[in-house]
Every structure is written in C-alpha cells, then in structure tokens.
Amino acid sequence: MKKNNIILIGMPASGKSTVGVILAKILGYNFVDADIVIQEKEHRKLSRIIEEDGIDGFVEIENKINSEIEVEKTVISTGGSAVYGKEAMDHYKNIGKVVYLKVSMDVLTKRLKNAKQRGVVMREGQSLVSLYNERVPLYEKYADIVIDEGDKTMEEVVADLLAALSC
Template identity: 50%
Template sequence: MHYHENIILIGMPGAGKSTVGVILAKSLGMQFIDTDILIQERAGRMLQEILDEDGPDAFKRIEKETILSLHPHRAVIATGGSVVCSGDAMAHLRSGGVVVYLKISYDEMEKRLKNITTRGILLLPGQSLREMYDERVPLYEKYADLTVACSGEDLESVVGNVIEAL
C-alpha cells in the first residue's frame, strides 16, 4: 500500500490527533510530529501561557511560523485545532501530504475537554466553545482530503479507519 509523503491530522481540540498520530506513526513506520509540542519548544512556554500572556494573535503567529519551518518526510503530523485558521500554514502542510480530518461531534468534544483552561485552546475573547466549533467545522471540511468519524470510536478503531481511508 502506498502512503503519501506525510499524513497531516486536523480536527477539533479533543479529537485525538496526538494520540491517534502516535499509534498511526508506529503502525506505518513513520516519524511523529506534534506541532503543539514544537510551538511550546519554540516559545519556551506552555500553549496556555502563550495564550494568557500574549493573546490569540501572537499564538496564531507562532503556530504559523512553527509550521512554515517544518519540512518533514514520511511523518504523521498532529496539528493544533486552530491550524486551519491560517491559510498559509495549511497550504504548506497540504503541499507535502494528505490531510485527514478526525471528526467529532460537539457533544463528544465537550465531553473530552473536561479541563479546558489548561489545554491551550484558542478561543477568541468572548467566544464560546460552541461558536468555535461552528466556526471551524467548515474550515476542517475545506482542507480535508479525507474525513474519519471519531465520535464514540476507540483509538484502535480510529487508527484502523484512518489506515483504511488512506
């Protein structure tokens, strides 16, 4: 079976991008990259600290710079939920691989994000979780080459479904 150069995982916070990504990379013998971890390394701070101290715009800028500096080969890349807000970052990622949208329902996301304050989730001032969800769904759909439904699925099934979809 032929795999694309890179596999880019996009989706809501809590969709399982990092967890699925690690298992996927192991299963396919690929490298694993988590852009949230790279952002933290680059900034020397936790995502939530960047958001609290510098605000959403600075966070988006660091996220975009981090992604544009990536030139991976045969990697599974787990992205932050807000990556789709940057057209430049998405164009860069798409040019090197296939974009897989791990899709979860709003209820599932809410259930999974029990502790939202420490997760480094990019909510604009005054924006509710619901508004963020509704705003991002069309963006994920726009950039996805493949969509894999993840609500109510265990990790192994999701990984299997992603491999099947590829």
C-alpha cells in the same frame, strides 16, 4: 519534498496526538506534535504564548512555525487552531495528506471538561459551540480525508484511517 506525510487536524480532544502516535508506529513513520514544536521554538508553553501575545499573536506564531515544518514519512499532529493559518495549511497540503478527525459536539463536550486548561484557543466569552461552528468549515475545507469518529474507539478510528489512506 515528497508528499508522504500525514497531517492530522481537528478540534482539541479529537485524538490527534493519540491517533498520530499509533498510526506512526503502524506505518513505521516518525511522529511530530506541532504544539510541542511551537513550545520548543518559543521556549514557553502554549498557554503562556496566548497570555503574553494574545490569541492573534499565538495564531501568527503557530502559522509561521507550522509552515516551516519540513519532514518526510511523518505523522504530524497539529493544534486545533492550525487551520487559522493559511500559509501553514497550504504548506501541509503540499507535503502530505491532511486528515480531519471529525468529532461530534456531544463527544467533544464530554472529552473537553476544561478547555482553558488545555490551552484551547478561544476568544474571551466564546463558547465551545461557537468555536466548533467556526472551525468545522475550515477543517472540511483543508481536509483530503475526513474520518468521522462517531463513538468509535481510537483503535477503530486508526483502522478507518488506515483503510482511507490505502485507497
């Protein structure tokens, strides 16, 4: 297996799917949205998996399916909770470069008006701030490249990412 994939990780609404599609077009790569792969394999929406199997069950399913994605020359957009799966993240590190799209809490709050509707994996009573604080160290741990979005446009984020990849 070649290590020629680019795996995007980060909080929900950090632009993983948007940046992923643009990046794939520019590089002539394929694009895979890991959340859609999960929905196809499970024959149900992410929100329904979380409803029926609970958060731990969802994370288990996500980890298993992510660790089985075998592709080449592909940009993979992962779900924000993918970093909870050690096997999945080890697999991703083996098949490509892991890029963390870093977004500030302020920007995130603006973009994520309704976290539940987006199928954000949050425990009962958990705040967005505590979720952010829980995940950021995991994103940083697994990232080969960190792209700080600041208040950049998606095009500027893609340009930064392309520059970082060409090093």
